[in-house]
Amino acid sequence: MRYLPLTDTDRSDMLAKIGASSIDELFVDVPEVARLDGPIRDLPMHASEMAVERHMKRLAGKNLAAGDAPFFLGAGAYRHHVPASVDTVIQRGEFLTAYTPYQPEIAQGTLQMLFEFQTQVARLYGCAVANASLYDGSTACWEAVAMAGRVTRRKRAVLSGALHPHYSEVVKTMAQFTGDTIADAQPAIQTEPDLEGLVSRIDEETSCVVVQYPDILGRISDLSKVADAAHKKGALLVVVNTEPVALGAIKSPGELGADIVVGEGQSIGVGLQFGGPYLGLFAVRDPKHVRQMPGRLCGETTDAEGKRGFVLTLSTREQHIRREKATSNICTNSGLCALAFSVHMTLLGEKGLRELAADNHRLACLAADRLEKVPGVTLLNRAFFNEFTVMLDGKPAREIVRDLADKGVLGGVSLGRLYPGVEALEHALLVAVTEMTTEEDIETLATELEALVKEAAQ
Amino acid sequence: MNAPNKSGWKPQMEVSEDGLHNGPQTSTGNRALMLEEPLLFEIGHAEVTGVDLPEIDGNAPTRLGGLERTEAIGLVGLTEPETVRHYTRLSRQNYAIDLGLFPLGSCTMKHNPRLNEKMARLPGFADIHPLAPQQTVQGALEVIHELGEWLCKLTGMPAVAMSPKAGAHGELCGILAIRAAHTARGDAREVVLCPESAHGTNPATAAFAGYKVEDIPATPKGRVDVAALKARLGPDVAGVMITNPNTCGLFEKDFREIADAVHEAGGYVYCDGANFNAIVGRVRPGDLGVDAMHINLHKTFSTPHGGGGPGSGPVVFSDALAPYAPLPFVKENDDREFYLVEEERVEEVGPSFGRMTAFHGQMGMFTRALTYMLSHGADGLKQVAEDAVLNANYVLRSLEDLLHAPFADSGPCMHEALFGDRDFGGDLSTLDLAKALIDEGYHPMTVYFPLVVHGAMLVEPTETESKASLDEFIAAFRNVAERANAGDETMKQAPYYAPRRRLDETAAARKPKLAWSEPGD
Numbered sequence: 001m002r003y004l005p006l007t008d009t010d011r012s013d014m015l016a017k018i019g020a021s022s023i024d025e026l027f028v029d030v031p032e033v034a035r036l037d038g039p040i041r042d043l044p045m046h047a048s049e050m051a052v053e054r055h056m057k058r059l060a061g062k063n064l065a066a067g068d069a070p071f072f073l074g075a076g077a078y079r080h081h082v083p084a085s086v087d088t089v090i091q092r093g094e095f096l097t098a099y100t101p102y103q104p105e106i107a108q109g110t111l112q113m114l115f116e117f118q119t120q121v122a123r124l125y126g127c128a129v130a131n132a133s134l135y136d137g138s139t140a141c142w143e144a145v146a147m148a149g150r151v152t153r154r155k156r157a158v159l160s161g162a163l164h165p166h167y168s169e170v171v172k173t174m175a176q177f178t179g180d181t182i183a184d185a186q187p188a189i190q191t192e193p194d195l196e197g198l199v200s201r202i203d204e205e206t207s208c209v210v211v212q213y214p215d216i217l218g219r220i221s222d223l224s225k226v227a228d229a230a231h232k233k234g235a236l237l238v239v240v241n242t243e244p245v246a247l248g249a250i251k252s253p254g255e256l257g258a259d260i261v262v263g264e265g266q267s268i269g270v271g272l273q274f275g276g277p278y279l280g281l282f283a284v285r286d287p288k289h290v291r292q293m294p295g296r297l298c299g300e301t302t303d304a305e306g307k308r309g310f311v312l313t314l315s316t317r318e319q320h321i322r323r324e325k326a327t328s329n330i331c332t333n334s335g336l337c338a339l340a341f342s343v344h345m346t347l348l349g350e351k352g353l354r355e356l357a358a359d360n361h362r363l364a365c366l367a368a369d370r371l372e373k374v375p376g377v378t379l380l381n382r383a384f385f386n387e388f389t390v391m392l393d394g395k396p397a398r399e400i401v402r403d404l405a406d407k408g409v410l411g412g413v414s415l416g417r418l419y420p421g422v423e424a425l426e427h428a429l430l431v432a433v434t435e436m437t438t439e440e441d442i443e444t445l446a447t448e449l450e451a452l453v454k455e456a457a458q
Numbered sequence: 459m460n461a462p463n464k465s466g467w468k469p470q471m472e473v474s475e476d477g478l479h480n481g482p483q484t485s486t487g488n489r490a491l492m493l494e495e496p497l498l499f500e501i502g503h504a505e506v507t508g509v510d511l512p513e514i515d516g517n518a519p520t521r522l523g524g525l526e527r528t529e530a531i532g533l534v535g536l537t538e539p540e541t542v543r544h545y546t547r548l549s550r551q552n553y554a555i556d557l558g559l560f561p562l563g564s565c566t567m568k569h570n571p572r573l574n575e576k577m578a579r580l581p582g583f584a585d586i587h588p589l590a591p592q593q594t595v596q597g598a599l600e601v602i603h604e605l606g607e608w609l610c611k612l613t614g615m616p617a618v619a620m621s622p623k624a625g626a627h628g629e630l631c632g633i634l635a636i637r638a639a640h641t642a643r644g645d646a647r648e649v650v651l652c653p654e655s656a657h658g659t660n661p662a663t664a665a666f667a668g669y670k671v672e673d674i675p676a677t678p679k680g681r682v683d684v685a686a687l688k689a690r691l692g693p694d695v696a697g698v699m700i701t702n703p704n705t706c707g708l709f710e711k712d713f714r715e716i717a718d719a720v721h722e723a724g725g726y727v728y729c730d731g732a733n734f735n736a737i738v739g740r741v742r743p744g745d746l747g748v749d750a751m752h753i754n755l756h757k758t759f760s761t762p763h764g765g766g767g768p769g770s771g772p773v774v775f776s777d778a779l780a781p782y783a784p785l786p787f788v789k790e791n792d793d794r795e796f797y798l799v800e801e802e803r804v805e806e807v808g809p810s811f812g813r814m815t816a817f818h819g820q821m822g823m824f825t826r827a828l829t830y831m832l833s834h835g836a837d838g839l840k841q842v843a844e845d846a847v848l849n850a851n852y853v854l855r856s857l858e859d860l861l862h863a864p865f866a867d868s869g870p871c872m873h874e875a876l877f878g879d880r881d882f883g884g885d886l887s888t889l890d891l892a893k894a895l896i897d898e899g900y901h902p903m904t905v906y907f908p909l910v911v912h913g914a915m916l917v918e919p920t921e922t923e924s925k926a927s928l929d930e931f932i933a934a935f936r937n938v939a940e941r942a943n944a945g946d947e948t949m950k951q952a953p954y955y956a957p958r959r960r961l962d963e964t965a966a967a968r969k970p971k972l973a974w975s976e977p978g979d
Contacts, residue, residue, distance in 0.1 A: 001838050003571055005924035006845050014852045014925065018870075023844045026851055026870040027740065029709035034745040039836035043611055046835035049573050056829055059604075060582025062597030064590070073587040076816055083509055085538050087579075090764075093556030094549035097570050099901075100766035102562075104963075105956035106896055109552035110765035113545070116498045119973040123532035129972045135623035135768070138816035166816035169801065173784070173812030177634060177667045220523040250525045264816075273578075274598050275588030275817025276623065277768030290970060296766070301966035304951065304959035313966040324665035326658070332624045336764030343545060346498055349535015352507035354527075358514040365521055383523025405591040413589045420801055435511070 070441035074387045074432025075413040076242040078267045086343045104311045111310035114298040117342040125261040126254025127283035132296040133333040134280030137264030138170040143294040144238045144260045148208035156205045161185030162215035165418045191382045199229040206235040218387035227257025246385040248357030254285045269344030279337040360386040364433040367442045376453035387432040394456025397429040495547040499974045502534025551957040553901045563874040563904035563916025566735045566757035574826035583825045588817035599796035602788045605828045614744025617780035619773045621819035628752025628771025629663040636697050636726045638782040638811040647696035655908040660699045680706035680865035691723035701730035703872035705908040717747025734758045736873035739839030749776040759827035770823035781808045845921035846873040856932045860939040879913025883945025888913035891942045893952035898934040
């Protein structure tokens, strides 16, 4: 067995040192009912690297990789180019095979990286402080709602109808158990989000308003009015961002008055990976809220010789100290994904992120213009960044997406998939365009869509 | 593995009485290969980038709703060579499994096979979208399904929820299922029992789910006090959360009896699977009466810890709790096609308690874990548990003459050996010993956990260490233990040779500086 260094001689020498006659003696405390007479049945025996690789490649080969098709999916996970050096860095054993930096003297690499990461995220979000990451955007969204409850001592959160439905589902699932009330809604198919309607749902009991920016339909709107309305009632504004590249082109949530900004960091450095692992980002605009934040925080300090160094700090908020009184039960962050994000963001820098955002927007505008010319297709958005909604005549969008896939085109995410059973949304298709999209891809999508919509109308 | 030091060479660094190096200070602050690295924000520039992208056309029309960014973000960039050097230099300030034995108890820092990394990067796994039409991702759904089957068979449990993102998220998943099951039958129970040796996430999780947490005492032998537990059971107890093997490194030999009593009283049994590595392939928790258990794929199944995540925490369920498992899950139809059961399939969803995360879980960890399982097979996994337990017992019996081992008489340990600081001289602490081990080239063991042992030191060598590696580690550990017992005051300033001396954690917390700012800001 190539991963197990003990030899049979080692094993018997060690048993002798221990004073046991056999390995079974070391398992003597396992009750009779749970003792097995050999390896667990119905499972294969060990296999060579070559054999395992063959098995896994066979499974991988059954999937249509995004890179092998014109690709337009988004809705919370975006396909961006990841520079080659990102993967080189994250595969360095010193990062890949390290643990949480509990012994800071021999973990300065991870800690300094996290301090840089926190700074990058805080600046991107227009906030004062970001944490060292959470599991993903959806769980970060719940953590923001929970934190707003701690800050305001209120238990009613108002969710925008245009928040990613998986995110609302996560919040509602958790709230069942904490006694929070969640006022949610579904998106209305209209050019502009209904911010007045959202504002009217804020009351004196509201802990926070949660708004996505850009929203699930790709729309962008000025949230400063929502911030003002929330603050007037003593509530916090939580802004959710699922596409960090957008913030290279549009104002930061902090600038618009968000108190807590959370999001998905996957776009930068992480890759699609069928939904995980991803990277939860979490930041607060006002430093006074730091002690209510969930998750790990890395802070600057000095060592006994006065040299600058970094440590995990404010851990009195955390479960291993506070136990049942902790701000959250989380104990890991998403360290390696945070590293990938930070390396990619370092390669981009201010200039690169702005250029990347501009290029995404340019191509998305091209795609929107082209698709609008397709008979039976209507563009919903007035404003968007790199993702927009089109309405399709004829068949529900979900079926069209499947038909497109049969033709080798990954044409977008249907709202029917995200909001099953909601008739008003079933003709809507979300189309995402990034720097990876070619003009030829856009033309292919337009042509295939035209044929399918026409066919459906007949 | 640590090769034995055949040359007999040892560093001859002179150390003065104050513990500082006697060599001259360098002008750079570097010490040969130990290189100081400034912060990114001190070396990067706003106008520098390491990515070639089209220049921005200032006249291009935008459709950003009048929200164009006008302020600078405040980011800095580096070119590729500078980026690679920055992170390579940082990486060298980290200890890692690839560098040496990493005996963190309860964390299972075993070797991470590189085949797993290679497989996770196949474009068919790495470059697929979570909402891609299901006909285009049959292989990915099959991975989730196949891994789930492995987990069910290895644990002897009938169902599994794959979406939890990490161990603590898995714990939450299990406790929420327990809560949902009680609620479904109108049984409003309020209390969850946790042993006092439990990991802090257990009470934090139960409290999150709205439960009151009560401690169960341990016997002096380091196991759950069964009589006390049974006496506390009643109609208000929703369940127990027990780690097995437990955090004292012992197998809870009365687990089945405890489980039966809890079930009798109408409660459920949550088993914290953090220590599954000790029994994988050899004992099935399902045979012990477990209702829910999370499995840390990043421990037992060797997905890399990555400096603190990402983890992955699938949860196996008994028949009693399976209906309440969270969405989504993968099913197979009669045509051998796989499909996701999400919110839409209400008829198949049943009383699921809902969704814990967007999408379907940590796919990148699933491919790695499945690769690991296929490599080891049923026989290899059994050997994993046996070698892990053998290595830990070898460490226990090689150190117990020097270090207080509070449960050395409680029978063999499982995959970790627990010691306390009782015999230390002077005012030396476990922390001092840990820092002295750093100077000897080792990452310290887990310290001050579990809380039930004073100055606890929990050593988990794992099965991927050779006997030679263990012997070197034991020799180093004996050396620092002898110094600690002798009250060697120089240990109080250790580490001397790490990239940093002891860091001032109090100052860091008193006036937190959590982001870089321009000097003078």
